[in-house]
Amino acid sequence: MAYLEKGPCQPYEHDFPRRPMGNDNRCFRKEWFSEFHWLEYSIEKDTAYCLHCYLFKPDRGGQGGGHIFTKTGFRDWKHKKTLKDHVGLFDSSHNQAFAKCTNLMNQKQSISYVIFSQSSSQQQSYRTRLTAVLDCIRLLLMQGLSFRGHDESKESLNRGNLIEVLNWYAACFDEARDNSMKEQMAVVLSLRGQGYDGASNMSGEFNGLKALILRENPHAMYVHCFAHQLQLAIVSVARRNCMVSDFLDVLAIIVNLVGASCKRVDVLRTSYQTNILEKLNTRELTGGSGQFQEMSLARSGDTRWGSHLLTVTRFINMFNAIIDVLENISEDGVHSDQKSLALRQMNNMQDFEFVFSLHFIFEILVITDDLSQALQKKDQGIQNAMRLLNLCKCALQNLRENGWDTLFSRVIEFCVDRHI
Template sequence: MSGEFNGLKALILRENPHAMYVHCFAHQLQLAIVSVTRRNCMVGDFLDVLAIIVNLVGASCKHVDALQISYQSKILEKLNTGELTDGSGQFQEMSLACPGNTRWGSHLLTITHFINMFNAIIDVLKNISEDGVHSDKKSSALRQMNNMQDFEFVFSLHFMFEILAITDDLSQALQKKDQDIQNAMRLLNLCKCALQNLRENGWDTLFSRVIEFCVDRYILVPNMEDIVVVKGRPRRVAQQVTYCHVIDSILQELNDRFSETTTELFTCISCLSSRDSFAAFDEDKLLRLTQFYPLDFNSEELLLLKPQLDKFLLLVRMNEAFFNLNSISCVAQKLIETRSSCYFPLVYRLLALALILSVATASVERVFSAMNLIKSDLHNKMGDIWLNDNLVVYVEKAIFKQLENEAILQRFQIMRPRRIQLSKFIVTE
């Protein structure tokens, strides 16, 4: 909420100077890419053109049907000529959904479908430019068709596909309900390494793929040594802009948004991970973790923490109850179940502090979205208790789907005496 309410962070720090501010990792990743697209003219122009084409093609059911027919005919043609081989689950029906600003993964889906349906989209734009009713749409379709047949657009299309494919794995992982801190840090580092590898070693593969794509569609391939003139600048002050700048900007944004303090904090917390028999356990980093919470550990407790950590490591590697645990929360739960938390109070305090911080708040964001659906204008007088009960059922749909209707009826039946026997009604749509 730091961006929504100005001064909120300062108010909290005034109450507790040692409160740790951690921005949602999923939001930081999205904001890093959004910030780059706003600053880079090439990427920003490409996304603007992409949105215009998607709106043009999806403006009417007639255009959508024409797109599907053209795409299916081209697939059948390639199957007949042997360019493609048939298989189960291949060549499913596609559509060009408009990408959303809040869900950056939707851009990857749109770009993927755009690449697969490129020829079909050209056909639809050509039909609009020739047979359209409104002159503004005809001219817009002709202009966008020319943009699509430009090498810069094709290269940007494949380039953004590579970028979004690299970051999409991290984005999807950070939006999971149960996110392990150690896994999040590892995925973040892998994302940075993959982007750096694309910058240093991925250009030849990317260029060959783009050139092959252009040759198949009779798109002119320019000389790669030409200087790209920044739009809106006179030629006498032309600057050479490369796509490496986009990758450098994304890497810089990732480093800025995932600050060193936050990264160190989560790195220390990840040492409590139980995976591979506590292979990531590091006593020095855990002692460093206590320095982030000076009000929770006094000088005497800091001296006692080291021997407790040594005995705790022996316990979890010898006691079968701590084998095959998947998260820090499971470790804390087992400490309570085995009553070991009484013998390792300082270690349990570290675990509790680690569980307070969340690397992602996607599940919380979904609750807020669900609240808008449940507490609508027609239900604006709904009380907090009734709202909470409805939200639990709506948010945890996967759990409630496993419950049998008969069990629910029986629970309500025995809650209090009733005049009639509750029975199950079959509702059909």
């Protein structure tokens, strides 16, 4: 607290020394103090540090620059972007450290402050309630049970595990007499929280839904939806691979091009139905109730859960029909740029690398989609979610170690059928 009360060391009046970097001589810029309030500078070492991470940095490997801002010091004055990268996203190691610093200085919101600012009888009452809540939470965690109920209203016959267990606990100890023959009654509180995706209108610090709820109840802690975090992680990791990133860009271009008008969508559906009928007549496919229904391409989005899997799945099923639409555009399109674009994308689709990426991404998304669907269930418990996460990781590792031959054979068969 003494460190935080004093604040980061920011010697504005210091004559920062210049050092050769590349073709220039560069130095620390005092303007950075205003832009990065957490930044402090060591005159002795001519290096910069992060006060919040120095005090509370979690052990998360190299995230946020590793030990650069806590031990070794930052002095690459040429790359200011490193300072922005250090802050990272909302749940980065830096922001977690900043939150801990804020909580430490805001003692009036701490449980200990609330308890010890009351009379001894009130303190005992608080301890009784808190102990009851923690006992029930430990029981539910140990058994891997969900906390929330489908209907927690007072009229509900089953308000969920936490409320029902708390009510049972309260009934067991309700109005019992102590040794002095005084009535002692246990009062039980229910814990609340809020969780959704990380969009600014939802989790924004100032005007988001999260901020509006916290103004009404400062104890309604916000948790980023696990399913949305999974989606963002998959997309972020995939984009770091050049081949996959190029594939996703081409995929988005083709989906937008084919779905640009109602006429093209109608041609796509007609061509798809024709292909299905041909395969049914040649017995390449067998019909069944609910199979081969009318469909169209779906656009994917980084913030829409499962949208990439839906796009890739329909793209595989409608591959021949998409080729037909692109061919029509390249031959009969009104604008020359549209015709040339359609021709390029048709050539991209008939490239082995594109087909391989299509099936490769499909295999990965099928595995992660099971976890994503499970994380979105209202009755999901944290222990079961962690178990499903481990199963997902094992399935991905098995695909990596043992899935090559099957995947490659499927790609080869797909290419041969379509003369690629």
